[in-house]
Structure formats: structure tokens, C-alpha cells
Amino acid sequence: MTTDDRLLSRRQFLAAPGLVVVIPLEEFAAAQEPARLPQRAAYPEDFNAYLRIAPDNRVTCYVGKVELGQGSMTALAQLLAEELDVALDAVTMVMGDTDVCPWDMGTFGSLSIRQFGPVLRAAGARARAVLLELAAERLQVPAEKLQVTDGIVRDPSSGRRVSYGELVQGRRIERRLEKAPLKSPATFRVIGRSPRRKDALEKVTGQARYAGDVRLPGMLQARILRPPAHGAVLKSVDTSAAEKIPGVRVVREGDLIAVLHEHREVADRALGTIRAEWERPPATLDEENIFEHLLKTAPPPRVVHEAGNLQEGAKLSSTIVEARYLNGYVAHAALETHSATARVEGDKVTVWAGTQTPFPLRQQIAQALGVPAESVRVITTYVGGGFGGKSASRQAIEAARLARLTGRPVQVVWDRSEEFFYDTFRPAAVVHVRAGLDGAGKMVLWEFDVYGAGDREARQFYDIPHQRTRSAGGWSGGNPPGMHPFAVGPWRAPSVNTNTFARESHIDTLAARAGMDPVEFRLRHLSDARMRRVLEAAAAKFGWKPARAPSGRGVGVSCAIYLGTYVVLMAEVAVDKKTGRVQVRRVVCAQDQGLVVNPDGSRQQIEGSIMMGMGYALSEEVRFRGGEILDHNFDSYAIPRFSWMPRIEAVLLDNPEAPASGCGEPPIVNMGAVLANAIYDAVGARLLRLPMTPARILEALRGG
Amino acid sequence: MQRVISFELNGKPVRLSVDPGRSLLWVLREDLGLTGTKFGCGAGLCGACTVVVDSEAVRSCATPVSAVEGKRVVTIEGLSRNGRLHPLQQAFLEHHAFQCGFCTPGMIMNAYALLLRNPQPTREQIIRAMDDNLCRCGSHPRIVAAIEHAASAAKSGGVR
Numbered sequence: 001m002t003t004d005d006r007l008l009s010r011r012q013f014l015a016a017p018g019l020v021v022v023i024p025l026e027e028f029a030a031a032q033e034p035a036r037l038p039q040r041a042a043y044p045e046d047f048n049a050y051l052r053i054a055p056d057n058r059v060t061c062y063v064g065k066v067e068l069g070q071g072s073m074t075a076l077a078q079l080l081a082e083e084l085d086v087a088l089d090a091v092t093m094v095m096g097d098t099d100v101c102p103w104d105m106g107t108f109g110s111l112s113i114r115q116f117g118p119v120l121r122a123a124g125a126r127a128r129a130v131l132l133e134l135a136a137e138r139l140q141v142p143a144e145k146l147q148v149t150d151g152i153v154r155d156p157s158s159g160r161r162v163s164y165g166e167l168v169q170g171r172r173i174e175r176r177l178e179k180a181p182l183k184s185p186a187t188f189r190v191i192g193r194s195p196r197r198k199d200a201l202e203k204v205t206g207q208a209r210y211a212g213d214v215r216l217p218g219m220l221q222a223r224i225l226r227p228p229a230h231g232a233v234l235k236s237v238d239t240s241a242a243e244k245i246p247g248v249r250v251v252r253e254g255d256l257i258a259v260l261h262e263h264r265e266v267a268d269r270a271l272g273t274i275r276a277e278w279e280r281p282p283a284t285l286d287e288e289n290i291f292e293h294l295l296k297t298a299p300p301p302r303v304v305h306e307a308g309n310l311q312e313g314a315k316l317s318s319t320i321v322e323a324r325y326l327n328g329y330v331a332h333a334a335l336e337t338h339s340a341t342a343r344v345e346g347d348k349v350t351v352w353a354g355t356q357t358p359f360p361l362r363q364q365i366a367q368a369l370g371v372p373a374e375s376v377r378v379i380t381t382y383v384g385g386g387f388g389g390k391s392a393s394r395q396a397i398e399a400a401r402l403a404r405l406t407g408r409p410v411q412v413v414w415d416r417s418e419e420f421f422y423d424t425f426r427p428a429a430v431v432h433v434r435a436g437l438d439g440a441g442k443m444v445l446w447e448f449d450v451y452g453a454g455d456r457e458a459r460q461f462y463d464i465p466h467q468r469t470r471s472a473g474g475w476s477g478g479n480p481p482g483m484h485p486f487a488v489g490p491w492r493a494p495s496v497n498t499n500t501f502a503r504e505s506h507i508d509t510l511a512a513r514a515g516m517d518p519v520e521f522r523l524r525h526l527s528d529a530r531m532r533r534v535l536e537a538a539a540a541k542f543g544w545k546p547a548r549a550p551s552g553r554g555v556g557v558s559c560a561i562y563l564g565t566y567v568v569l570m571a572e573v574a575v576d577k578k579t580g581r582v583q584v585r586r587v588v589c590a591q592d593q594g595l596v597v598n599p600d601g602s603r604q605q606i607e608g609s610i611m612m613g614m615g616y617a618l619s620e621e622v623r624f625r626g627g628e629i630l631d632h633n634f635d636s637y638a639i640p641r642f643s644w645m646p647r648i649e650a651v652l653l654d655n656p657e658a659p660a661s662g663c664g665e666p667p668i669v670n671m672g673a674v675l676a677n678a679i680y681d682a683v684g685a686r687l688l689r690l691p692m693t694p695a696r697i698l699e700a701l702r703g704g
Numbered sequence: 705m706q707r708v709i710s711f712e713l714n715g716k717p718v719r720l721s722v723d724p725g726r727s728l729l730w731v732l733r734e735d736l737g738l739t740g741t742k743f744g745c746g747a748g749l750c751g752a753c754t755v756v757v758d759s760e761a762v763r764s765c766a767t768p769v770s771a772v773e774g775k776r777v778v779t780i781e782g783l784s785r786n787g788r789l790h791p792l793q794q795a796f797l798e799h800h801a802f803q804c805g806f807c808t809p810g811m812i813m814n815a816y817a818l819l820l821r822n823p824q825p826t827r828e829q830i831i832r833a834m835d836d837n838l839c840r841c842g843s844h845p846r847i848v849a850a851i852e853h854a855a856s857a858a859k860s861g862g863v864r
Contacts, residue, residue, distance in 0.1 A: 069804025069841050196797070203805030204793040206740020206780030210806065213739035221734075264730050265723075335744050335752055335806040335840050384742075384806030385840050416745045600800060604843070608803060611842025634749040634838060642831045645844045 019053040019130065019164075019173045021123045050102060050123040051080060053131070057151055057165030059084065059091045063120070064104020064359060065112045066096035067199060068386035070664045071601040072112045074198045078597055079117050082190040083124030083183060085148040086164070093198065096358040096380025106357035108391055108490055110563055110662025113597055117660055118182075125180035134167045185595065185656035192656070194600030199382065211354040211381045211396075212339035216409035219341070220249065220260040222402050223271040226418060230486045230627030232278040241273035251405045258402055260410065283626025285485050287328050290428045294473070297483040298451045301470035305459040313445030313466025317436025319513055320445070324432055325502035327453075327672070327690035328621035329425040330491060331631070333639055336384020337414040338422070342399035344407070349376045353396040354383045361393045365400045376400075387612075388490035392424045417632040424489025425622055427475050429453035431502035435464075441514035443525055448503065452484070454495035457669075460503050461561055462525040485627055492609075493665035496562055497616060497672060501690060504558040504673030508549065509686065517546035518557050518677065530566050530592055534653060535559055538568040538590035541651050549681040554585075556678030558670035564661035566592040566653075569610075569670040571646070573678040577701060580694030582618055582679060584646040589667050591650070594658035602663045606650040609664075613671025614640045621691050711772045713738075714782025724770035728762075729753045731769045732779060740780035740809045744838070751837030754810035754817075755779045761817035780809035783816065791857050792816055795850040803841035811837050815851045824855055 051061045061080050067073040077091040094100060096107075104116075128148065135153040136143040139160055147154050151164040185192070202208040225237070234257075239250045242259050248270045249260045259270035285293055314320065340353040349369060355361050358378040366373040383390055399412040414422070429452035436445030446467035450458050454474025460467070473479045475494045491497075511521035519539055526532050538544075538557070547553070554573045561567075572586040589606045596602055619638040623630040631637040676687050685700035707724045710717065713736065722731055732738045732755070741764055744752030748766035755764045756778040757771075783790040789797065792812050802808040811834070818825060818833040825833065830851050839847065 069802075069806075071803070197800055199805065200797045200800065200802075203802050203808050204789065204796045204812065205784060206738075206809045208805050209739070210742075212743065213733075215737060215739070263726065263734055265726050333840055334804070335750060335838060336742070336804065337744070382805060385804040387840070413743060416747070604800060604803060604846070607845050608842030611844055612840065633745055633747055635747070639838060639840060640842070640844075641836075641838065642834045642844050642848065645831070645848070648845055 017055055017168065017170060017172050019127060019168045019175070021051055021127045021175055050120060051127060053127065053164050053168055055165050055169045057090065057163050059086055059151075060094060061091055061120075062094045062097075062101040063116070064096060064101045065116060066107045066356060066358065066380045066383055068107060068356065068383045068390070070112075071197060071598065071604060072107070074195065075113055075597045075601055076117070076120060077198060078190045078193070078195070079121050080124045082188060083121045084128050086151040088190055088195050090151060096355070097377070098358050098362045098379075099377045103359050106360060106391055107386070108356055108388055110565070110665045112662070113660045114564065114662040117597070121182050122180065125182055126175065129180045130173070130175050131164050131167055135162055138162055138167065191595070191597050192599065194598055208382045210336055210339060210384050211341055211352050212336070212411060212413040214341040214352045214381070214411070216341065216343055219409040219411055220262055220406060221264040221267045222258045222260045222399070222410050222412050223267040224398060224412070225257040225271065225274055225276060226421060228278055228628060229280050229283070231281045232627065235277040235279050237277070238275040242270040245270050245273070249406060251402065253401060253405055256398065256401060260402065260406060264413070281626065283628060286625055287428075287621060287623050290328070291326050291430050294428060294430055294452045294483065297480055298472040299480060301449050301451070301472040302455075304455045304469040304471050306468045308466035310445065310447060310466055310468055313436055316438050316444040316466070318439045319437045320434065321436075321506070321509055321513060322432070322434045323506060323509065323688055324430060325505060325688050327429055327498050327501065327616070329428045329488070329624070330616045330620050331420055331423045331425055331622055331637060332385075332387045332389025332491060333419070333637065334385030334387060334389055337416060337419040338390065338393065338395035339411075339413045340393070340396035340399040341409065341411045342396070342403035343409040344400070344403045347371065347375050349400055349404075350379065351376070351396050351400050352379045352381050353393055354390055355380055355393040355396060356383065356386045356388070356390040357393060361396055364393075365397055368397045368401060369404060387492045388494065389423055391490055392487070394422055416634070420622070420631050420633075420637065421629050422487070424487045426491030426494070426497070426616070427452045427454075427484055427488040429498045431498065433502055433506045435506060435510055437510055437514055441516060441521075443510060450495075450499060450502070453498035456495035456499070457560065457562060458495065458499045461528055461531065462507065462522070463527050464525065485624065486629070492612070493562055493669045496560065496665075496669040497613075500558065500560045500669040501672030501676065504560070504670065505676050505686070505688070508556070508673075508677045508680065512549050515548055518549055519544055520546055522557070522559060531559060531561070534566045534568045534590050534592050537651050537653055538570050538588055541590060541649060542570040542588040544570060549677070550684040551681055554678050554682030556674045556676070556681055558673035558677060560666065560669045562666035562669055564594065564659070565663060565666040567666040567670060569667065569674040571674045571678045573675060573682055575679055575682045575697065577683060580697035580701070582675070582692065582697065584614060584644065584675065586647045586649075587674070588649045589651070590653065591663065591667065592653040592655050592658075593661050593663045593666070595656045595660040596652055597660055599652055602652055603650050605663045606667045607648050609667035610648050610671065611640050611645065613668040614644055614675070617671045617675045617690060617692060619691050619693060707770070709769055709773050711774060712776045714778055720769075722769055724768060726769050727765055728755065728767045728769050728772055728777070729764035732764060738779050738781050742806055742809060744807070744810075749838075750807070751814060752807050752810040754813045754837065756813055756817045756820075759817065759820045761814045778813070778816070780813060783812065790816070791854045792819070792851070795854040795857070796847070799846045799850040799853065801846035801850040802843055807837065807839045811839065811847055815847075815854070818851070819855060819858070823858060825851075827852065
């Protein structure tokens with residue numbers, strides 16, 4: 001990830017020899033998520049280079065996206081190498097460095113490939129066209145007669161050749177992005193392959209550098225005084241014992257009270273000696289009564305989608321099924337805690353951070369320090385897991401403030417308890433569903449009201465004539481104060497895990513009421529050819545045998561569309577009726593994500609989503625009393641382990657003409673419903689609340 | 705407070721004057737500059753800090769540095785020899801048995817200790833031995849496959 005280019009200033013970079021492709025801002029804005037662009041006016045307008053071809057033939061690609069583990073370093077390099085006609089190994093990715101990479105809103109929402117990918121491909125195609133023009137001049141041959149392989153341009157009639165590097169030697173060429181034709185899938189050499197990941201060697205040798213691995217001369221480790229609960233107010237504090245520990249520095253700036261030492265464990269000890277008194281607000285909410293609270297405090301539901309007439313639908317219904325689905329708060333729990341290292345030299349602030357949002361973070365640091373954004377550089381290291389949780393990067397602001405206060409480089413590595421405390425949880429949520437079947441077993445009514453989770457993909461895709469979907473409050477802000485007692489935020493496929501759990505559980509209940517096989521019932525209500533194809537592919541791979549649930553076999557299905565990706569999961573579970581324990585034996589995923597840039601990378605995301613998704617489905621739920629978070633570590637907050645591992649099979653549907661629509665999030669959204677449906681099929685108990693813990697399964701078995 | 709502690713680290717002798725109560729994890733990271741061993745939970749619950757001491761996998765965050773006096777410590781940085789990856793590293797690389805990579809050094813070191821005491825583990829033995837090492841990205845199936853591959857490569861006498 002490090003290159004000499006990283007050390008160049010922006011001015012030096014722009015003046016260095018080579019070819020730079022500049023993207024006009026309009027193109028750039030199109031690659032960002034529109035809903036998150038209120039700050040558009042704050043765009044820096046001076047620098048948008050994406051790629052640079054150096055005289056030594058190396059291609060360096062500068063992107064604002066970051067590598068969280070999802071493999072974008074490799075997949076984005078593939079897109080560029082394809083269009084530019086260079087070897088994948090010739091491409092070096094520089095990611096998320098605010099001094100040399102183009103502005104980007106952040107790495108989330110499965111946007112890297114879906115929206116940013118086409119822009120990057122266009123930049124590669126444009127650079128290739130420019131280089132061919134230069135080669136045509138040099139070789140005195142019309143550009144269309146030339147061929148390119150691995151960055152070498154060749155005139156087939158004379159056999160003469162010239163490399164990209166030679167073409168840019170001693171020159172400084174800058175071009176704006178203009179439309180250049182993209183390659184057609186039939187001619188792909190790099191897209192659609194599964195090359196060795198670019199981060200592989202560093203990650204298996206321990207050389208991969210994360211924000212907490214940065215070592216700077218004179219650096220101090222910081223530990224920060226934390227409140228016992230959200231909303232607690234500091235009444236008094238005594239740091240005298242900490243000040244007596246040799247080498248410990250105690251600093252205070254407003255609400256920020258920290259102890260620092262060159263050794264982490266001395267700072268830990270110093271923190272432990274601080275006596276602080278806090279005034280805590282009364283704790284009334286907990287993980288049990290939160291749902292009534294959400295219903296009470298949520299804003300009035302907003303209509304997301306409506307068709308037909310609900311009264312008419314009710315009139316046509318011979319059976320109406322109503323249910324309330326619940327899920328608790330869930331933590332991101334990446335293995336790397338929020339970490340950052342900061343250095344302040346004169347008016348220059350440099351922060352190495354594990355973040356999903358380096359550019360917004362630069363702005364936040366500048367604001368916190370009262371300096372212009374241009375004097376702040378955020379360098380994104382490898383990030384040890386994000387899942388949405390590192391969109392918020394409070395730790396980096398803390399490190400920057402402490403570096404300025406102490407005049408020394410400062411490292412902030414949260415401990416696991418801080419990680420749980422300041423996490424921006426997936427919101428707890430309530431979904432009311434009311435649906436009706438006519439005498440022929442056709443769905444004719446669908447009412448879906450979601451509170452707390454957000455409206456993404458809340459609208460259902462089955463054919464139902466009379467329907468309405470509404471949403472109140474969500475993960476992305478704008479909630480009434482106090483609705484969620486602590487921070488919530490994007491958690492891998494925000495809103496959609498909740499909405500899919502409710503929709504697909506309810507569809508299964510309706511199928512059972514109609515006396516039909518769950519797959520057959522879904523197909524009867526699906527006119528979307530793409531979804532039918534994916535569902536049929538899943539059934540074929542799984543070997544789905546039609547039966548009415550509960551069949552006792554423990555098999556389940558769930559379908560979803562996530563931002564253009566169609567995904568179906570089928571699962572087989574075993575439920576121990578004595579203990580309520582669930583073992584997931586097998587999960588089949590069929591997915592149509594349009595063009596598949598990297599099949600192995602897509603499979604990694606599918607496997608990862610299935611493993612991670614078992615957690616929110618079966619065990620994960622943040623426990624709290626008011627603003628106090630009771631989970632502090634992995635002993636009480638149980639995430640999936642090796643022994644939970646099912647057999648996982650993935651089918652990637654071939655659909656290269658459809659745009660690449662992203663694969664990091666979609667497979668996880670079905671995990672709640674597919675396991676709920678499989679548990680129902682196994683033992684006839686319908687679980688309406690996530691996670692489906694052994695205790696809740698036993699309760700459901702008792703008919704509770 | 706300070707004491708001289710001597711041990712062997714990745715095949716080389718080390719002599720340090722340190723507070724003996726400090727953990728092996730932070731001594732490796734801060735004093736010896738070996739940052740491949742990760743801090744994940746600080747309580748021996750996640751395995752990101754796993755290193756091998758005298759052929760046993762230990763949680764370096766919960767091991768005082770004084771406990772390795774006179775012992776042989778191997779970290780992720782000490783696995784490859786003469787620029788050649790250890791078969792486990794090679795297998796993790798080929799299987800892409802990682803995503804974010806943060807748990808990877810601990811996974812590899814835990815698997816290394818497993819293969820030292822049981823060169824031909826069954827799949828069930830691998831799963832049991834690895835169960836207390838946490839991975840949030842969900843690389844579990846690939847990690848198991850990589851360990852199986854490394855074990856079978858060793859059996860067939862192949863270097864990789």
C-alpha cells in the first residue's frame with residue numbers, strides 16, 4: 001500500500017512526469033450515494049486524478065475507497081487493468097490518502113464496484129485512448145491499427161513496439177476524462193477472473209500495517225477517561241495518583257481527559273487510578289422494553305410505497321395474518337478496535353486511521369482542531385474490519401487533539417469495552433406486518449410498517465395488488481432525540497437485515513396458511529424473471545423438495561433484492577428441542593449481482609456474510625440499562641465461531657451484461673429469515689424476534 | 705521495577721530490561737517492533753494475539769513477559785525462513801483464508817501450534833483447536849481448508 005508517491009506533496013504529484021487522468025467533478029458526484037451528499041458544497045475542487053502512468057511503466061491508481069477486507073484493492077485494480085490493457089501486477093493501489101487520492105464520501109453501501117467501478121473503468125479506457133494517440137504519433141501508424149498487451153503498444157504490420165512508460169517519458173500529460181468506449185464482457189481478460197489478492201502476502205506475513213501498527217519516534221499511547229453510561233455527566237475528577245506515575249502525562253481539554261505514556265500498559269494503569277464521579281440519568285430502558293419505547297417515540301410513519309387499496313385487499317382476504325417482528329441492537333465487533341495514530345508538526349496534522357470515511361474525517365479533524373482542512377492529511381491504513389462501524393471515527397479525532405495537546409505523536413487504540421460503548425449499533429427495530437390471502441391462496445393484501453430500522457428495501461417485490469409500506473425513523477439520523485438511547489448507524493446492509501427478516505418470515509407463514517410449499521408459494525407471486533431465475537438456481541443447487549412447512553426436515557428459504565443484487569438463501573438446520581440450540585448444517589446461496597468482477601472475491605463475501613449473519617440471527621444482541629452498555633467483551637457478546645460453521649455453497653449467476661451491483665452486503669440480509677424459516681420447518685415454532693437464542697426457541701416451543 | 709529477561713525470539717536470542725509484569729503482547733509490539741501480533745480484546749478471548757511459546761499456542765495479551773524467560777517464542781514474523789513462506793502461510797495465501805487480515809497472524813500461529821502437536825489433524829480436530837480464535841469477516845471455511853491443505857502438503861512431503 002505504500003509507495004513513494006505517497007510521500008509526494010500534492011503539488012509535486014501534479015507536476016511529476018507521467019500521464020494523469022483527471023475526472024471532472026460532475027462524473028465524480030455521480031459515483032457517490034445521493035442521499036449522503038448534503039455536504040456537496042464542501043467538495044474540494046482542485047484535485048481529482050485517478051491514475052497515473054509513470055515512465056517506469058508502473059500504473060498507480062489513487063482512489064478514495066479503502067480496503068476493509070472486502071477485496072476492493074484487488075477488484076478495483078482489475079477494473080483498471082482491464083480497460084487500460086496492463087498486467088494486474090503493474091497496478092499499485094493507493095487508497096484513502098486524503099493528500100493524494102480524489103475525494104470520496106466513504107466506503108459503504110456496496111458502492112465501490114457498483115457506482116465507482118464504472119468511473120474507474122472509464123478513466124482506464126480514456127488513458128488507453130490517449131496513449132494510443134501518442135503511440136500513433138510516435139510510430140506513424142493510425143491508432144486503430146495498433147494493438148496493446150500488458151502496457152506495450154505494437155504495430156502488427158512492422159512489429160515495432162513502444163511501452164506506455166516510454167510514451168510518457170519526460171512528459172507531463174494531463175487529460176480530463178471524456179467518454180471512451182468500454183470493453184465488452186466477451187473480450188475481458190482480467191475482469192471475471194480470480195487473481196491472487198493484492199493484500200495477500202502482507203496479510204499472511206504480519207507485515208500488513210493497520211492504524212495501531214504505526215510507530216513514530218516519541219510516540220505516546222493514550223487512554224481516555226470514559227463515562228460509565230451514555231448521558232452521564234462528570235461531576236468531579238481526581239487525577240493526582242496518575243500524575244505521580246513516572247513518565248505519565250495527564251491532559252485535559254474540556255470533556256477530553258487522557259493519560260499518556262510510551263507504554264500502553266502504564267497508561268492503562270494510570271487510567272485505573274483516576275477517581276471520577278459521574279451523575280447518571282435514570283436508567284429506564286433495556287433490551288426488553290426498548291420496543292415499546294421505539295413505538296412510542298418514533299416519528300409518524302412515512303409512506304414508502306403504496307399500490308391498490310388496502311380496504312379492498314382486506315375485503316378480498318379470507319385469511320388475515322398479523323405479526324410483530326423484533327430485533328435488538330447489534331454491534332459491529334470488528335476484530336480491530338477503532339485505532340489511530342496522529343502527528344502534529346507546525347500547522348500540518350497527519351493522522352493514520354482505520355476508517356471507512358477518510359475524507360469526511362479530515363473535515364471533522366480540521367473542525368475539532370480549528371485548522372483548515374488542507375492542513376490535515378488522513379492516511380488510511382489497512383482496516384481490520386469495518387461493516388459500517390468505522391464510518392464513525394471518533395478515535396482519530398481524539399488522537400489528533402491529544403497529539404496537539406502533548407506536542408508528541410499519539411496513538412489511540414480503543415480497548416474492547418470502548419469499542420462496544422461507542423459503537424454505532426444496528427438499531428433495534430419493530431416491524432408490523434398484516435397480510436391477507438384470498439380463498440385461492442393468493443396474497444391480496446400487504447401492510448408493512450417498520451419502526452427504527454429505516455426504509456431501505458422495505459418495499460416488497462412479490463406480486464400483491466393491495467399494499468402499503470411505511471417507515472418511521474432509521475439508522476441514518478433524523479430520529480427524535482432519545483428514540484435510540486445511544487448511537488446507531490450503518491451495519492452491513494443497513495435496514496435490510498431487519499426488513500428482510502420480517503418480510504420473508506411473514507411470507508413463509510402465509511405459505512403455511514395457504515398449505516403450500518414455501519418455494520412454490522413464492523414463485524406463484526413472482527413475476528420478476530430475474531428473481532425467479534435466482535430462486536430456481538438456489539432450489540436446484542440445494543435439491544429443494546417441495547413440502548408444506550413444518551416438514552420436520554429443518555429447511556428454509558429467503559429471498560431478497562439489495563441495491564440491484566438478487567440473492568436467495570436456502571438453509572438446513574438441526575434444532576435440539578431439549579436445549580433450544582440450533583446447528584446450521586448447510587447454507588446455499590444463489591446470487592445475481594450482474595457482472596462479476598472477481599468470482600472468488602464474491603464467494604468470499606458470500607461465505608463471510610453467511611458466517612457473520614449467523615450471529616445476528618442466533619446470538620448477537622447488545623444488552624444495556626439506560627445508557628450503560630453491559631457487553632464489554634466477547635465473553636458475553638458471542639460472535640460466530642468455527643464450530644458454528646455450516647457447509648456453504650454458492651452459485652453466481654452469469655449475467656455479465658447487467659451492471660456490477662456489489663456483493664459485500666447482499667448475502668447477509670437473508671440470514672435472519674432463512675434460519676427462522678428453517679427452525680419453523682424443523683420444530684413448528686415461529687420465532688418473531690432476533691436473535692433466536694436457545695431460551696427464545698424453548699419459549700416458542702412451549703407455545704410462548 | 706525493571707528486570708532483565710532473556711528468551712529466544714524467532715530463532716534469535718533477546719535480552720530486555722523491562723517491567724516483568726508487562727504482557728508479552730505489548731513488549732513484542734512496543735519494545736521489539738513486532739506489530740504482526742495483534743491486540744483484539746485484551747482478555748485472551750479472541751486469539752488475535754496468539755504466539756507460540758515452546759511449541760504451545762499462548763495468548764500473548766494474557767502472558768506476562770516474565771513467563772517466557774528462557775523459552776522459545778515464535779511470532780508471525782518468524783515463520784517464514786530465508787524468504788520462503790511457511791506452508792501454512794502459503795496455504796492461507798492460496799486459499800485467500802483472510803479478508804481484513806487482522807485475525808490472520810493469530811490464526812496462523814494457533815494452527816502452527818496445532819500442527820506441531822498433531823501433524824495430521826482431522827477436520828473436527830482443526831475446528832476444535834481453532835474454535836477460540838475469532839474472525840469477524842467469516843473466513844472460517846477457508847481457514848479450515850488452508851490448514852487441511854498445509855497438513856496434507858506436509859504429509860506428502862511437498863514443501864508447499
